[in-house]
Amino acid sequence: MNGALFPRTSVGKWSIILIGLFLAMYVPFLLLDNFDTTFHSTLWSDNAANMLRLSYMTTFSVLGLGAFVTGWWAILKQKEYAVLVFFAAVLGSGLFVLLVMELFGILE
Secondary structure, three states: OOOOOOOOOHHHHHHHHHHHHHHHHHHHHHHHHHHOOOOOOOOOOHHHHHHHHHHHHHHHHHHHHHHHHHHHHHHHHHOHHHHHHHHHHHHHHHHHHHHHHHHOOOOO
16 A cells, blocks of 8 residues: 555546645635625625625535545546545545535435
């Protein structure tokens, strides 16, 4: 088992890039959503604020699911055992579980 920190395969590198972009978008979203300065401003109509939130959430959800798929692909098919690839796969798996629970109505 390779205990390297960084991946050696291109799919493993893509999973790290995707999860990095996911985290780079998700953390500011949480901060902005808690302070309600951008999404519920008086300058924005309610529809524009909701569309902005929806497009932002869709974008980082796709990035997280992409990290999930590429991370597990790198681990299972290309035998990539780098620590950051496992990190990307686990975070992507958590997002996948949350999205499935949301689709089936378990979370409300």
